[in-house]
Amino acid sequence: MMIKVVLLAALAVMLVSAVRSRSPRHLAVRRMAAALLAVGGALAVLFPDAVTSVAHVVGVGRGTDLVLYLFIVASTFMWLGVNRRLLELDSRLARLVRSQALAEASRATEDAPVGTLR
């Protein structure tokens, strides 16, 4: 069935994009995917029967099932993106907190130089 190939390919792309670094090209791909999703969504709303025909073409019984599968794939992409973003944010936070902590500590040790601390 074609849908299996499509879904497995999507999963593979997800894994690869999770590992690879964020680049402008990467961003462009994401934006195109989002645009495609919006247009596809609008078409699906306007022509619900078309979804079922497309589902039949890729080997899925009902249009609803196809929508569900694509939804799962899309939300997993989003989860990966958010997770990645959180990791980046974490490391930025660590750098920020560290530099603040070090600045504060150096102010404290200037008041009382090393060796005189008791």
Place this chain on the structure above:
Amino acid sequence: MGAVRSVATASPVTPAAQPADVAVVVPMHNEGSVVGLVVSDLRRVFDLVVCVDDGSTDDSADVARRAGAQVVQHAVNLGQGAALQTGFAHVLARTGADYVVTFDADGQHAVDDAARMVATARAGAYDVVLGSRFLLPDAEVPRGRRVLLRAATAVTRRTTGLRLTDTHNGLRVFTRRAAEGLDLRLGGMAHASELLTHVARHGLRYCEVPVVVTYTDYSRSKGQSSLNAVNIMFELAMHRMYAQS
């Protein structure tokens, strides 16, 4: 000068037997009830003790300061790896220390061991000296803890190729040069493996020294649950995935 150490700690009257070229970094998070004792114990032997307060909500920072430590305070909790990295950065920027010791705040390490490890680093020209609780024949390690540590050690040995017996021991000695190269990014306990990955990748000269780890009810309650092994593995895997970015 290494041989004098155990004598010095045996008689607490003798002040600061270690030369001033050693800095001890103690990461702490809500350890107010024990860290005072840990710091004053350390201060009998080491001149310079730097406590990194990792966003504690108790009085850890004040207690450590009163006991004679320099305190560097994270505004929010970042995890032990980040605290260690801050400690290294502080020592490198603000002191001329040639050796950096890392020492847990919960009182599970012995100051004698730290002093002995510094002596080993000095004498053997090692970049990194690591403490191991499993090198002592009659080491008393709780069973659950032993299983967890064995597993973590096996994995770390595989991934780093280092021949070690205890990869998650908080007592370590780094030369200034070795500390300068460190860039710990993993927040949780995975920093232990991250650290060893660094040692392996840069071909640092390392050795293990037997150390005592005292398990009190306190340190046990603060320590790793067995499920944390899963977290360590996961964080390491994520680190691998995002290492290139």
